[in-house]
Structure formats: C-alpha cells, structure tokens
Amino acid sequence: EFPPAVVSKSMIGFFLHAKTNPLVLGWHYVGTIEAVGEDVSDFEVDDVVWGFLQYEPSQKQGAFSEYITIHEKECAHAPGNVDETVLAAAGTETITALQGLRDAGGLTKGKSVLILGAGGSVGSAAVQIAKRLEASHVTAVCSTKDVQRVKGFGADTVIDRSKEDVYEYGSKFDVIFDTTPAKYSALKFAKKLNKGGGFVCTIPSMGYMLSQLLCLSGKKASFIECHANKEDLDLVGGWLLDGSVRIEIDSTYRIKDMRSALDRQGDSSKVGRVVIDVENGW
Numbered sequence: 001e002f003p004p005a006v007v008s009k010s011m012i013g014f015f016l017h018a019k020t021n022p023l024v025l026g027w028h029y030v031g032t033i034e035a036v037g038e039d040v041s042d043f044e045v046d047d048v049v050w051g052f053l054q055y056e057p058s059q060k061q062g063a064f065s066e067y068i069t070i071h072e073k074e075c076a077h078a079p080g081n082v083d084e085t086v087l088a089a090a091g092t093e094t095i096t097a098l099q100g101l102r103d104a105g106g107l108t109k110g111k112s113v114l115i116l117g118a119g120g121s122v123g124s125a126a127v128q129i130a131k132r133l134e135a136s137h138v139t140a141v142c143s144t145k146d147v148q149r150v151k152g153f154g155a156d157t158v159i160d161r162s163k164e165d166v167y168e169y170g171s172k173f174d175v176i177f178d179t180t181p182a183k184y185s186a187l188k189f190a191k192k193l194n195k196g197g198g199f200v201c202t203i204p205s206m207g208y209m210l211s212q213l214l215c216l217s218g219k220k221a222s223f224i225e226c227h228a229n230k231e232d233l234d235l236v237g238g239w240l241l242d243g244s245v246r247i248e249i250d251s252t253y254r255i256k257d258m259r260s261a262l263d264r265q266g267d268s269s270k271v272g273r274v275v276i277d278v279e280n281g282w
Contacts, residue, residue, distance in 0.1 A: 030050040
C-alpha cells in the first residue's frame, strides 16, 4: 500500500528520481519480503517491512509497482499492531520531521521550536516529534481550519496565520522548521532565532540560498532531504506503536483507480494521507 506522489519535472534527475522512461511514481511502501540476498541477516522471507525509496537522482524504482528491491539498512520491520495503511503513509513525513528537527535543526531537550505549515503532513508529524524530543515549547503556525487539529497534536501555542502576522510574533526560538513550499522568508525569520539557532526548510529556494548569510551571525540555515535508514524507521515505528505519533489517513484507493487518487491528493478539502493499495488493487 502506497500513498501517491506527484513529481515536479524540475525535480526529476536533480533531487528525487532518475529520468526514466516510463517514470514509475511512488516512494512509500509496506510489504512482505519475497526473497533476500545471501548476506542479509536481519530479515527473512515473509517478514513485513516498511519505509520509503531514497530520494536521489539515481533512483529508478517506484513504489507503485508489484516488486521493489530495498537495501536491508534502508527499511525496518513493521511494528506489530500498527495498521499497514498507516505505515504506508508514515515514512517520508515522519523521517523528514525527525531528521529536520534533530539533525539539521539541532533540536534537543529544553529547546524551543517554531513549526511553519503545522497543518500539513510533515508539519503535523513535526509537532508530535518535537514533543517526543522534549522541546521546551512547541509553537505551530497553520491555517484557521487546522487550528484545532494542531492543538490536538500537542502544540503548546498555535498561531492562526490568517489572523496573525507570524513575522511579528513576540518570542524567539532555537529552531524554526519551515515545512511549506517556500512560503516564508528565512531572512525575515532570522531575527526570530536565538544565537546559535537554526532555520530548516524542506524545499530549497532562492530565499534559502540567501539565508546562508545567517551563518555570519552565529545562526544557521539548512535544507533537509530525508534519508531512509533502519534506526530512524525503528524509532518512529515505536512512536507509532505507543500512539505518541499519529498519522491521519484521508482515504484509500486501489491502484487501478490512480486517477481518482491523484485527484483526491490535490483536493484542498483532503485531511491526511491518500493511500494506494497495490497488491489487491489491479
């Protein structure tokens, strides 16, 4: 089962995927192992595993297919009692949030964080993961329709971006995590960072490039492109198992109904992830 992905032509061959013809879409997966290599020690045939394909220019596979080949260090055993639909939808969003906050942003216990785009898939995961990383205070920015949802994910303060100017918000932060498609200015947020703080974005932009100047003032700007690895997938899997991180599912479609799934993915009323059933969907 896999959530759909739409690839920008400008990203193919640069960040996300090789220029294959035909191009097979899809990154997330959960499925049963059919065969293992001679040197594989942690996995066996019939084990259920989950994760996502690496986002890289050399990637030629797509998860919207019956079979994919995965390195043993880039997947994890599916945690028991976690619905496979949730696992299929959880990979990229949770690992982007974890690696963006912890690795790129340096978020540790006692630090404060501002999450932009907290109503989205990465943003909502980031709110929950920031709490698991024991941030001292989690401030989240989202649209009016998402305010109550984001509060439910555990944000200490929620800013409705349609009613407040987030650039004028009074507090400073140790980490600012921008999960939106280059909607906010890293340079404008520079004054909202504490000394030694970091601004992390998920989409590289000209503003991000200019924000490298933050390094001159004892602050930093980083771009996070998540990387699948067993340790982080196991960590997130444990959080999904104990319920401290939740992934919302909007709907599930058979792969033969991909057109409808993609339409739903682009629908502004969608809340949560759209999942594709490959195995039973032809």
